[in-house]
Structures are given as structure tokens and as C-alpha cells.
Amino acid sequence: MKINVIGGGPAGLYFALLMKARAGRHEIAVFERNPPDATFGWGVVFSDKTLSYLRDSDEPTYSEITRAFATWDNVDVVHRDERVTIRGNKFSGIARIKLLNILQARCEELGVALRFREEVADVELLRDCDLLVGADGVNSATRERYRERFEPSLSVRANKYVWYGTRRLFHGLTLTFREDAAGVFAAHSYKFDAETSTFIVECDAETWRAADFAAMSDGETRAYLGGVFSRDLGGHELLSNNSRWINFLLVRNARWQFENVALLGDALHTAHFSIGSGTKLALEDSIALARAFDETRGVTAALAEFERARKPVVEEYQRAAYESLVWFEHMKDYVHLAPLPFAFSLMTRSKKVTYENLRRRDPAFVAAYEAERMKSERGTMR
Ligand SMILES: Cc1cc2nc3c(=O)[nH]c(=O)nc-3n(C[C@H](O)[C@H](O)[C@H](O)COP(=O)(O)OP(=O)(O)OC[C@H]3O[C@@H](n4cnc5c(N)ncnc54)[C@H](O)[C@@H]3O)c2cc1C
Numbered sequence: 171m172k173i174n175v176i177g178g179g180p181a182g183l184y185f186a187l188l189m190k191a192r193a194g195r196h197e198i199a200v201f202e203r204n205p206p207d208a209t210f211g212w213g214v215v216f217s218d219k220t221l222s223y224l225r226d227s228d229e230p231t232y233s234e235i236t237r238a239f240a241t242w243d244n245v246d247v248v249h250r251d252e253r254v255t256i257r258g259n260k261f262s263g264i265a266r267i268k269l270l271n272i273l274q275a276r277c278e279e280l281g282v283a284l285r286f287r288e289e290v291a292d293v294e295l296l297r298d299c300d301l302l303v304g305a306d307g308v309n310s311a312t313r314e315r316y317r318e319r320f321e322p323s324l325s326v327r328a329n330k331y332v333w334y335g336t337r338r339l340f341h342g343l344t345l346t347f348r349e350d351a352a353g354v355f356a357a358h359s360y361k362f363d364a365e366t367s368t369f370i371v372e373c374d375a376e377t378w379r380a381a382d383f384a385a386m387s388d389g390e391t392r393a394y395l396g397g398v399f400s401r402d403l404g405g406h407e408l409l410s411n412n413s414r415w416i417n418f419l420l421v422r423n424a425r426w427q428f429e430n431v432a433l434l435g436d437a438l439h440t441a442h443f444s445i446g447s448g449t450k451l452a453l454e455d456s457i458a459l460a461r462a463f464d465e466t467r468g469v470t471a472a473l474a475e476f477e478r479a480r481k482p483v484v485e486e487y488q489r490a491a492y493e494s495l496v497w498f499e500h501m502k503d504y505v506h507l508a509p510l511p512f513a514f515s516l517m518t519r520s521k522k523v524t525y526e527n528l529r530r531r532d533p534a535f536v537a538a539y540e541a542e543r544m545k546s547e548r549g550t551m552r
Pocket residue numbers: 176177178179180181182201202203204213214215216288289290291305306307308310311331332333370434435436437443446447448449450452
């Protein structure tokens with residue numbers, strides 16, 4: 171088969187290497203507008219530690235990726251200067267550039283043609299192949315070009331967020347909440363290698379306007395947020411990497427494929443970063459599409475099978491991610507809670523983690539939460 175892939179992010183690279191590993195005679199090219207060593211953003215986190223789906227799909231990339239992982243099992247919630255630790259939540263982090271370099275190296279080893287610095291301006295020009303894959307990210311030109319076929323629904327969410335790095339090491343996924351005169355700020359932070367953490371700051375549109383970020387330079391914004399989170403950053407500054415405020419774009423598509431074209435990864439669906447699943451979903455999409463070719467005959471049947479098998483799984487993740495996104499959009503309604511009930515509300519926000527789940531994961535946390543609840547109920551009865 172001749173396969174053209176637009177976009178050399180996790181989804182495009184992984185799909186290309188999986189197909190090439192299946193049959194060396196496939197002619198596969200990945201078109202990526204950036205050079206191989208360019209990446210925007212810092213580390214990504216995977217919401218599960220075992221990643222058996224990667225091991226079963228391609229052992230060499232699995233070994234390389236897990237060797238580079240920072241892993242942990244705690245979520246720390248910092249509210250009103252108090253830290254509540256919840257154990258039993260398995261996560262692993264990796265620098266995005268490291269992940270891409272591992273996938274690029276494996277593509278090259280297998281003989282995938284990696285065409286860096288090639289921006290695809292007219293997607294249709296690459297249609298002349300057996301399969302065209304649009305793995306071109308959240309602002310996908312492929313999705314746009316064939317919008318009548320995919321029927322996307324795009325929702326620009328109200329909150330603003332910006333993706334920074336810092337040399338301050340946050341062990342475990344640390345969710346920190348701070349208030350100033352402008353409003354409430356949340357930081358999502360985690361260490362992803364020996365020296366660096368990701369530090370994403372999120373706030374609602376009202377807070378963003380009140381702080382007047384529109385009038386601030388990058389340096390001024392970092393200085394302001396460095397002040398908001400000064401007790402958490404321990405003297406370390408926030409580091410920028412083309413970092414700018416954005417609104418989360420929630421992407422869904424009514425149809426996932428037509429004729430010889432399919433979408434993968436963020437081009438197809440997004441899941442709010444607070445549940446740490448965007449990269450995992452992108453890689454799993456690639457596995458599902460490659461498997462669909464094993465299980466069927468011909469491109470039409472494989473694409474239909476991909477959509478049939480994968481769509482319900484993704485929709486369930488999107489439902490959980492949506493609840494999480496909405497919680498962060500309303501975080502100012504929760505900050506009146508004391509640290510333990512606040513942490514409980516945060517941990518159960520996606521509805522995927524129930525009271526019972528949480529008790530199994532960390533009985534001590536649930537017992538402390540219950541004790542506090544009883545105490546406050548007794549207080550209100552008196
Ligand atoms: C602030 C933030 C934090 C995040 N944190 C996490 C996290 O902790 N964990 C997690 O799993 N995920 C996280 N994500 C999501 C994650 O980055 C994406 O879900 C993941 O990268 C999707 O992979 P992809 O390959 O589909 O798309 P991308 O990684 O976006 O790759 C698309 C590629 O296509 C290229 N491209 C686009 N258009 C063209 C064109 N016309 N021609 C050529 N090339 C093109 C781009 O340059 C890019 O390299 C986060 C996202 C954001 C914004």
C-alpha cells in the first residue's frame with residue numbers, strides 16, 4: 171500500500187511505524203512541517219503506568235518510552251496552603267520531544283520516509299494513494315478540507331490556559347490552587363525528567379481579563395504568574411517555549427473516515443489535558459487503525475472497522491474529560507471548601523473515579539475525608 175500521513179506528532183509517527191513493521195513493502199511517508207527537533211510544550215503525562223497496549227503493539231518503542239519515563243502514583247492537591255496527597259493514581263511522564271525522537275528513530279529504522287519541514291498546504295494533492303491519514307493535530311487542515319465528510323463539531327471553551335516548564339520538580343501530579351485579587355488560578359504540574367516539570371496554568375475568562383494578561387508581554391505574564399505561585403515554585407522561574415494563552419478546543423467528528431481518508435489523534439478528538447489522556451488516545455488510535463487492517467481486507471473495510479471499534483472507547487474518555495473540564499471551568503465555586511472536601515470533589519470530578527474506587531486506591535485519604543465530614547456535620551447539627 172502507499173500511505174501518506176499528514177503530521178508527525180505521536181499519532182502520525184506511531185501509525186506509520188506500526189504499518190511499516192507489519193509489511194516492509196508498504197510505501198509510507200509522513201509529512202511534518204517542523205524540523206525533527208522542534209516541539210512546542212514540555213512533558214506529557216500518561217494516565218496509566220503499565221501501558222501494556224504499547225508493549226503488545228511494538229516492543230522496541232515500548233522499551234525506549236518506558237525507559238525514559240518518570241512514574242509516580244500520587245496526586246497532590248494544594249489548596250489554602252495545605253497539601254492533600256491521594257495515592258493509588260498511576261501516572262507516567264515523558265518529555266514530548268523525547269517521545270517524538272523515539273518514534274522518529276523507530277520510523278527511520280523501519281524505512282518510513284520522514285519528510286520534515288514540509289507543510290502540506292493542499293491536502294487533496296496527497297490523496298493520490300491507497301490511504302491518506304490526517305494526523306495533523308487539533309487545528310487539522312485535513313479535517314477542514316473535508317469538513318462535509320467528517321462533520322466536525324468544535325467547541326472553544328471559556329477557560330484560558332498556558333503551558334510552561336519549570337526547574338522546580340513536582341513529584342506526582344500536583345494540582346495547585348491560588349487566589350489573588352483577579353480570581354482563582356490552577357496549576358497542573360508534574361516532573362517529566364530529572365530536571366524539568368510541566369507547569370500548566372489555567373484560569374477562567376473573568377480572572378484573565380481582571381489580571382489584564384492581554385496587555386502583558388510573555389516576560390510580564392511569567393513574572394505575574396510566578397508571583398501567584400511563588401510559594402509553590404520555590405524560587406524557580408517559569409520557562410517559556412513559545413508559550414501563550416489559549417482556549418481549549420473540544421473536537422468531535424460525526425464521521426471518522428470516508429473513501430481512503432481517516433483522521434487520527436487530536437485531529438479527530440480532544441480530551442481536556444486535566445485527565446492526561448491526549449497522547450495515550452492518539453497512540454491507541456494508531457494501534458486501532460493498524461489492527462483494523464489485520465482484521466479486514468481492503469482500505470474501505472479497515473476504515474469502517476476502525477470507526478466501529480474505536481469510536482465508543484474514545485467517546486467514553488471524552489465524557490470523563492468533559493466532566494473534568496467543566497469542573498475546572500467552575501473551580502471558583504469550589505474554593506470555599508476546606509482542603510479535604512475540595513480534594514475529594516476534585517478527585518471524583520470526572521465520575522470515572524467513584525467513592526469506592528477512591529477508597530480502594532487510598533483508604534487513608536477516604537477515612538480522613540469521612541472523619542472531617544462527620545465532624546462538620548456534627549458542628550452544623552449543634
Ligand atoms: C497544554 C496542553 C497540555 C497537554 N498535556 C498532555 C498530557 O499531559 N498528556 C497527554 O497525553 N496529552 C497532553 N496534551 C495533548 C497532547 O499534546 C495531544 O493530545 C497529542 O499531542 C496528540 O497527538 P497528535 O499526533 O494527534 O497531534 P500533535 O501532537 O498536535 O501532532 C500534529 C503534528 O502535525 C503537524 N502538522 C499540522 N498541520 C500540518 C500540515 N499542514 N503540514 C504538515 N504538518 C502539519 C504539527 O506540526 C504536529 O507536529 C496536552 C495538550 C496541551 C495543549
